Amino acid sequence: PLVPAGDLVTEAAAARRAVAAFNVITLEHVEAVVEGAERAGSPVIVQVSENAVAFHGGRLLPLARAAAAAAAAARVPVGLHLDHVTDDDLLRQAADAGFSSVMYDASRLPHAANVAATREAARLAHARGLWVEAELGEVGGKEGAPALDAHAPGARTDPVEARAFVAECGVDALAVAIGSVHAMTTRTAALDHALLARLAAAVDVPLVLHGSSGVPDGELAAAVAGGIGKVNVGTALNVALTGAVRAHLDRHPEQVDPRRYLAPAREAMAGTVVRYLEVITADRAR
Numbered sequence: 302p303l304v305p306a307g308d309l310v311t312e313a314a315a316a317r318r319a320v321a322a323f324n325v326i327t328l329e330h331v332e333a334v335v336e337g338a339e340r341a342g343s344p345v346i347v348q349v350s351e352n353a354v355a356f357h358g359g360r361l362l363p364l365a366r367a368a369a370a371a372a373a374a375a376r377v378p379v380g381l382h383l384d385h386v387t388d389d390d391l392l393r394q395a396a397d398a399g400f401s402s403v404m405y406d407a408s409r410l411p412h413a414a415n416v417a418a419t420r421e422a423a424r425l426a427h428a429r430g431l432w433v434e435a436e437l438g439e440v441g442g443k444e445g446a447p448a449l450d451a452h453a454p455g456a457r458t459d460p461v462e463a464r465a466f467v468a469e470c471g472v473d474a475l476a477v478a479i480g481s482v483h484a485m486t487t488r489t490a491a492l493d494h495a496l497l498a499r500l501a502a503a504v505d506v507p508l509v510l511h512g513s514s515g516v517p518d519g520e521l522a523a524a525v526a527g528g529i530g531k532v533n534v535g536t537a538l539n540v541a542l543t544g545a546v547r548a549h550l551d552r553h554p555e556q557v558d559p560r561r562y563l564a565p566a567r568e569a570m571a572g573t574v575v576r577y578l579e580v581i582t583a584d585r586a587r
């Protein structure tokens with residue numbers, strides 16, 4: 302069934318667990334995330350980023366409606382979340398398009414401007430019944446953003462600032478910069494677990510890890526044990542998809558029916574979803 306993504310995060314975090322959120326671009330991504338979650342027997346979040354909406358010509362509805370329909374038919378709870386929103390118009394469309402939660406991203410702005418923009422966006426979103434995630438510190442590697450040193454002091458989330466930011470903006474979850482970077486195709490990121498512990502102690506809303514494709518399994522499990530309540534994975538699905546398409550077309554260069562290569566690509570993504578879910582949704586007490 303389709304359930305509010307915010308409820309999945311709140312319930313997971315209260316039980317000191319995490320929910321995995323996978324970014325989707327195509328219908329095959331959506332099908333793979335739902336299939337993987339059903340195989341793993343785990344709840345999951347399907348998330349559509351503003352960049353994915355831009356890829357679909359700025360139109361939110363086609364992919365959102367497909368994702369909502371797939372979620373409604375799923376044998377596990379599936380949340381639908383709008384990710385990395387910077388455009389207020391898109392934020393205003395979210396509820397009507399079937400989303401009950403959004404991530405509003407003003408983290409590129411200087412601190413005071415991030416606070417002001419996020420507070421206003423949270424007010425607007427809450428008035429529409431949306432659950433709101435925001436970001437403080439900056440997780441680098443975003444499309445169109447200048448390269449960022451993940452280890453630079455300004456790139457990391459400061460616990461004292463984080464506590465004040467959540468109170469001032471009234472957000473329901475906080476994305477934190479603790480060493481992960483978006484769009485990594487190797488799993489070599491090292492997380493600052495001491496910083497995560499301080500953030501978890503300082504902030505009383507669920508914490509969100511972005512850029513999780515580049516984080517090794519052990520680091521992910523430790524991050525969940527250390528207080529991360531939502532784990533965002535995107536690039537790993539694209540690594541699986543593209544690898545499968547490339548391998549298939551190398552073997553069958555004469556084929557033109559996209560179903561021939563999209564079927565193994567979708568299966569590869571579903572396998573990736575299962576593997577991440579095994580790490581992310583495993584019981585912390587294990």
Ligand code: G3H
Nearest residue numbers: 484511512514533535536
């Ligand atoms: O919001 C989306 C995530 O942070 C995905 O990051 O593509 O590096 O896994 P990733």
Ligand code: ZN
Nearest residue numbers: 483511512533
């Ligand atoms: Zn992200």
